[in-house]
Amino acid sequence: MGYNGLFQLPDELVLTTLAQAFPSREPQIRALATLVHPSAAPCRNLVLYGTKSTGKSAITAAVLAALENDDIDIDDNGSPGLKFAIVNCVECITGRHLFETVVGKVARALRWDGAPLKCETVSQLTVALSKMLKYTPRPDNFRFVLVFDGIDRQREAPPTLLPALARLSEIIPNITTVFIATSPPAGFLHTPFVSHIHFPNYTKPEFVAILGASPPTPLPNTTQAETTELWARFTAAVHDALARAASRILPSLRHACQALWPRFTAPILAGTHAPREFSKLLVAARVHFRDERLLDPGIVSAARRLQTPPPTQTPTTTTDPSTLTNGTVLPKPPQPTSSAPDLAALLPTTARLLLLAAYLASHNPARHDLTLFSTHHHGRRRRRGGLSVGVSGRSNAGRRSKHRKIARKLLGAHAFILERMLAIFASVRREWDPSGDEQQGMDSDTGMAIATLASLRLLVRVGGAGGAGNSDPMDRGGKWRVNVGWEVVRGLGRSIGVEIEEWLVE
Template sequence: MSTFFNLPNELMLNALCSRFPCRDQQIRSLATLISIRSAPCRNIVLHGLEATGKTSITKVVLDELSKKQTNGHVNNNAADDDDIRYAVIKSAECIGGRHLFEQTIGAVATAIDWPESVGRCENLAQLLVQLSKLVEGRSGSSHNGRQQRLAIVFDGIDRQRDAPPTLLPALARLTEIIPNLTTIFIVTSPRPNFLHLPGVPHIEFPTYTKPELIQIISLTTPSPPVPQGTKETKEVWTRYCSAIWDSLSKHSGRDILSFRAVCLRLWPRFIRPILDGQLNPSPFSRLLVANRSLFQNDSVLVPSLVSNAPHSSSLVPQTQQSNLQGIATQLPHISRLLLVASYLASYNPPRTDSTFFMKAALAKRRKKGGGTALSRKPGIGKSRKIARKLLGPQAFVLERMLAIFYAIGEDADSLPGQGKKSKRKELRNLSGSADVLMAVATLVSLRLLIRMGGPNQDVLDAATKYRIAIGWEVARGVARSVGVEVEDYLAD
């Protein structure tokens, strides 16, 4: 007779623990809370810093439990009848709440092999209806007595862009309405009771200690190897990683990814005396003395950390973060013009648009030598004490920014490989094109533009307002890269 409670297959757990060292407790806890015949939970929270194995372990555990040949338990009774399906949704790939709901429905439909097309999903109510439809349709097509479960993983949900404050509690409430559903939230640092539900199990993924890091990194095979053999290579590599941690990564390496990148980066230079035949692998102290300059110079450490860290801007000095002149060479021509137009729309009052951007007014200003200031009355220029470019940016609507974009586009440099006529034709063809809106959405995703309004406001709404997020120096550099002088269009 089959029992109500069975632990997951021990062979499967041992294989996973050997694959992910130093994470035995997390693997066994997660497998028990997901497995159908163990202790399945409605909601599970996995939390920990970056590069601690949360996402990788979750995917592997769900993948093993979804296989029939490994979905056994201690007693192996009726285990082949269990059916676990899962869907992983990455919040980093979703540009908004509606996109998150669409991705969730699409991932679930793919996971359960839904034969029909799914409908639109624009809010939480439609998400509940669509998920209920998919789960009920899957249960109705199954055999009687077969136990099924669906797991939805929201990876990085605490960093979801434009998320309403009720998003996480609402997602946690889905399991109360939809049967046989498990929701897994992968976050960095959860707030107390952030799901507004009591009794939600939390599994912590702590940062790796030095012995754990050395144990994991020692499984990596460095290149090139030491000529003396595999055993000597492993011994030198282990002691070398310990020295790297004590001298460099202990204070600046935040995770295992940056630590491994630094070790692999410096390894060829460290064993160069061995490859040249000057030294032997032992004693190891001679290698340290010969490479003491390598451990004293931390300039080789910064590129590895910046290229491998998930949020590399936090590792770059503040003076380098403020220098964003590289935007002029990384953004396309149209995106740079949109960025300049956004800056002008943020810092120019709407009443000055007819003065600066109408063709007749522009020709008149050029004819007089750029002097709308000549027509001012005495005393008006002295009333303003702070330059407008030093004031904070103001919000603007999308239509006004696009009008400025087409006005300054005719005065900008031609597109690469095009003349002035083809440039005007190109601007006319862009009128109403989705490429412009896509470029605006890209600038918003890069945090160069900030979308104003409430969290539930539609991105495609015409009344949506934006605000520029760059300063005067960056705007002037970007404008000059496309042949526009911001000073000619900026109000005093």
């Protein structure tokens, strides 16, 4: 198929094959092929957009590869009509990195053997691309497609990046620039007449069709046809249950289906239900559909399986729905564990005390410190009972005020000055930890405990940058904030026998 100047759509066979490989994406494939094919309606800039996992990158790569191969087969004089390079912008750390990657990929696509060009700015990129594409003699129907995948997630992008890339085709006529983005703002290329192709999310029938294309292996007691039919109904049910709320996109829906499938089919394996009894199965598996932990297993997903030794003999008919006949035990969803006991067990006593003192400093206003911690008048501390008189007296007067105060522990932690926290630490240390050594005051161990807490981000320094730059972390005037929540602190307090609630004013 030489270039004869006539409008000609790409080969129908290629498009059909692609459309079968990517179900329910045929309009997009045809539009894309038309807009990049040299003898169809090649455009200068093209924006593909849509939410993630709608096939933008995969379809682009597949279409371009197919068109390139297609041309090789047909072209008479052996010079391909279409070349392309795909740059994944997420992998490029800086603007310069992007430019050099572009040049490198273009050079590789063209089998360019000139000296590699250094490329620091957009203008140098233009020069380099011009050299390779514009000033090198090419056949008339030559078209180069340059794809920027995820251009909206480019790091350290200069502000002129997008308009400049969009104008590449004004300087180099035989280039088509394709931008793949999630949701491009209107006119983000600052160029008129940009073609857009929208990749909408799949609808329910489309989801079912896509998932139905890869049915699971047939269950032991059933035929493949039964399994496939059950799988189709099952995926539809999962879609109804979860798609709107939790799994909007294809991979997460597929993951949900795969996570739920063994549990859903457990009654069939156990022999209690037949694969035809869909509604009974659904009712039996209802509890799993509500379980969020199955869908979000967390980062420790492999631990449990590693720890459980595989059972040696195949279990016979069992009613335990989590045991499959092939002998593998299903990973149980991780139990929601509270981190408080862990933390309490991990930290040594001094660090725990410091963390508690920091929590008090963060959550008690400084004006109550004297009431809470002074032993001057009564010889013992008053804790929070002491304040109630004053509060109630004031509340009588201010009952009419509609101003309701939010409990302070529900608000975020406030910043405190390190010195104040240390003062609180020194005053409560003896009371909370009577077994501690006699020597009071700051020593290097206390400093080390603070440094450890800071490195664990349990205590955070605030305003470090806003103040005098990266000032000394042991500056007693520095401002800090506690970074653990109420539950953790309560657990910590109980681990050393302190009810921390008694020490909070409000």
